[in-house]
Amino acid sequence: MTTGLVGERNWASNVVYGSERIVAPRSIEELADAVRSASRVKALGSRHCFNTIADTDGVHIVARELPADVTVDSERRVVRVAAGLRYGDVAPRLDREGWALANLASLPHISLAGAVATGTHGSGDAVASLAASVAAVELVTADGETLRFARGDADFEGVVVSLGALGIVTAVELDIVPSFDIAQTVYERLPLDAVLDDLDAVTGLGYSVSMFHTWRDPAVVDQLWVKRRADAAGTAPHDVLGAARATVKRHPLPDVSAESCTDQLGEPGPWFARLPHFKLEFTPSNGEELQSEYLVPRGNAVAAISALRELAPRVAPLLQVCELRTVAQDDLWLSPAYQTDVVGLHFTWKPDQPGVEALLPTIEAALAPLGARPHWGKLFSLDGAEQRMPRLYPRWNDFAALRERLDPRGVFRNDFLARLGL
Structure with missing residues (x-):
């Protein structure tokens, strides 16, 4: 087992972790x-x-040497995967054997354990979150x-989306489906009023659909990304509500090179x-x-x-881009899609944490009457969370009891969980 240095940061560098040491065990026994x-x-x-959510004043464990x-x-149509692996590491290996996952997040860089524990998702009217594909979880308890x-x-339904509160997840089993191809087409500048007149028709255009807004012009959807299965009936429409297909590859952020984006222009390719x-x-x-995200019932x-x-004049100055996606319901206790189809309103902000944190309560106040649940791994206000969460999650108290039973000495607690009432 190797030991690392303290003072590590998260990917965005807005969090400096407070752990006293970082260890990398070479086996489950270690x-x-x-x-x-x-x-x-x-x-x-x-x-x-x-x-x-992942911080601690104790020991951080990383999976790089497991x-x-x-x-x-x-036969069972599952894949057993070391939980510390990234989706981008696992997907090509699955595809080589003729299999696929039904869903992927927008980033293949994230680890399976972290994505599942926080209820992370991709997009699709009939496609549930990444956690919903979990068939089994293995974890080391306190x-x-x-x-x-x-x-x-x-x-089981309480263990999957765990917020890291129950143990260290070491492996997951995921449902798999036969491999498939996807073609991706981007449309530009859709009239927002027309989209809202028949939102179901727009989000139903493909297997996975995303809408991107900068909110600089509240009257339009800047980009619509439609990902259609290559074996689906018909073809991608020539235009959507009068918005034409992009003729060159696009990045969701304005004026940013699309080199890092997956291939578009209707060219089919492997699901991953x-x-x-x-x-x-x-x-x-x-x-x-x-980043912040709120998921509201469909x-x-x-x-x-x-x-x-209505909040566009206050949102746009701090915003890089806002993505709207749909997620199908599941039965996982702490999933933002628990027992309801949802639409995710995802914000990629400029790196101005004081400004963003000052704005979030305004957004949350506007969305709270609509049943909005925050993404567990993004920025949201923790003020009053201990009272809010039992109202938002019907199985909240069951999860609290499960956490107490699996971790009676509080090894996996931290300040974030305490603010939630856990």
Whole structure:
């Protein structure tokens, strides 16, 4: 087991971690020993969280020296994967064996464990979050014991989206489907009123659909990205609500080179090379940014987008781009899509944390009556969270009891969880 330096930062460099040391176990046994011997522990993955959910004043554990296992079970249609691996590492290996994951996030750079634990998602009216594809979870608890929770087991739905509060996840089993190709087409400057008149028609244009707004012009959707399965009936429309296809490759951010983006212009390619917005070999998105996201029930989507449009004069000066995506419901206790289809309003902010944090309560006040749930790994206001979360998540108290049962000595607690009431 190797030991690293303290003072590590997250991907955006807006969080300096407070751990006393960082350890990289070479086996599950070494990991269990590290957990048993520490008073506070957190896993540190790809560091793509923008708040302190992964912080600790104790020991950070990284998975870089654990075995990078990927095992396909074709009969059960699952793949067992070391949880510290990134989606971009796993996907090509799956594809070579003729299999795929049903969904990927916009960034292939994120780790499986971190993405699942925070309820991270891709996009699609019929496509659920990354966590929804989990068939089993293996984790090391505070006493060093390895537990496995499989779909159908008691507490499984509480363990998957865990916020890192239950243990160190070492492996996950994910549902797999036969490999497929995707073609991606971008449309520019759609009239927002027309989009809102029939939002379902727009989000239903492809397997995965994203809308990008800068909110500099509240009357338009700057870009619409439609990702269609190559085996789907019909072809991508020539225009959408009068908006023409882009004739050159586009980046979601204005005036930024599209070199880092996955291929567009209707050219089919493997699922793992089209479902993400960005290529693994490039810095994802803009590199210097902050992020927030709120997920609202699908039935409130038009009201939420309209409320955000009213705030455009205050949002636009701090914003790089806002992405709207749909996510299908699941039954995971702390998933933002728990028992309801949702629309995600995702904000990529300029790196002005004081300005962003001052604006977030205004956005949250506008979206709160619509049932908005924050993305666990992004920036959101923790003021009053202890009272808000039980209202937003019907199984919140069940999760709190599960956390107490699996971690009675509070090894995996931190200030972030305390602010949530955990």
